[in-house]
Amino acid sequence: MSFETIELNQQGPVAIITLNRPEKLNAINKTMLLELEAALDQIGTNDSVYTVVLNGNGRSFCSGFDLQSGVDANRKGEAEWRAAIEYDFDVIMRFWHFPKPTIAVVQGYALAGGFELALACDMTICEENSLFGEPEVRFGSSIVALLMPWYTSPKHAKQMLLSGETRMSAAEALNIGIVNEVVAVNEGLGRGLALAGEVALMDPDSVRLTKQAINQSYEIMGMSKALAMGVDISVQIETTETPMRRQFNQVLRDKGMKAALAWREGRLKRS
Numbered sequence: 001m002s003f004e005t006i007e008l009n010q011q012g013p014v015a016i017i018t019l020n021r022p023e024k025l026n027a028i029n030k031t032m033l034l035e036l037e038a039a040l041d042q043i044g045t046n047d048s049v050y051t052v053v054l055n056g057n058g059r060s061f062c063s064g065f066d067l068q069s070g071v072d073a074n075r076k077g078e079a080e081w082r083a084a085i086e087y088d089f090d091v092i093m094r095f096w097h098f099p100k101p102t103i104a105v106v107q108g109y110a111l112a113g114g115f116e117l118a119l120a121c122d123m124t125i126c127e128e129n130s131l132f133g134e135p136e137v138r139f140g141s142s143i144v145a146l147l148m149p150w151y152t153s154p155k156h157a158k159q160m161l162l163s164g165e166t167r168m169s170a171a172e173a174l175n176i177g178i179v180n181e182v183v184a185v186n187e188g189l190g191r192g193l194a195l196a197g198e199v200a201l202m203d204p205d206s207v208r209l210t211k212q213a214i215n216q217s218y219e220i221m222g223m224s225k226a227l228a229m230g231v232d233i234s235v236q237i238e239t240t241e242t243p244m245r246r247q248f249n250q251v252l253r254d255k256g257m258k259a260a261l262a263w264r265e266g267r268l269k270r271s
Helices: 030-044 077-097 113-120 154-163 170-175 188-200 204-220 223-239 243-255 257-270
Strands: 006-011 014-019 051-056 102-106 109-111 123-127 131-133 181-183
Touching (some): 006 030, 014 030, 014 188, 051 113, 077 113, 077 223, 102 113, 102 188, 109 113, 113 131, 123 170, 123 188, 170 181, 204 223, 243 257
Parallel strands (some): 014 051, 051 102, 102 123, 109 131, 123 181
Antiparallel strands (some): 006 014
């Protein structure tokens, strides 16, 4: 199968999904979501694949959802927003629920939806130049998959999510448990493939059932219910138009993202 926004390859027992919009820092659009689903469907029925590595072409892993695609502007009403957000959420969470182990390899930026993709994978290797963040509140937008609180403390989660942080370092990400390992620049994919190869040597049924048991522990703690509530809040945020949000979106449409962010920051100086 040929793809437009991703690449799918196999190296021995390891499937390699590569986000392939490097000119957009691998920003996620509708086509990429559809192709990620198709790739996972294909991998899921391939008995010669035991593990999956997710990485990105170019300077960054993934900068999040493509805000310049104009898709959001065409959504009207709660029903359309809910359908879109739930689909975004379901694709991200496929990496969490996928029966075969998933490993993310991050370099450069992993932001917003890209950060959530990395979190949804079972393990994450990052290069030392990696920067993590959830900038959604800066745009007056919402966090689709609210996974961060399940990985770290409430203090760390709230600092990142409520401040719209975009530059959490690889060292800090390792310290608070967001990533498993930090490696030198240009060594991430090699280490990710090596780790995937190590996991692939294990008995596949044992690995699958062990992953299932670990995930079930989070289900017992209420993870699915909490994430579903997060989706509800996302719909509420995206469908509530305040005067500030209306003005921000107008500047965004007329002048672009940089101007809209400058307007938002400038209002603090004007007040």
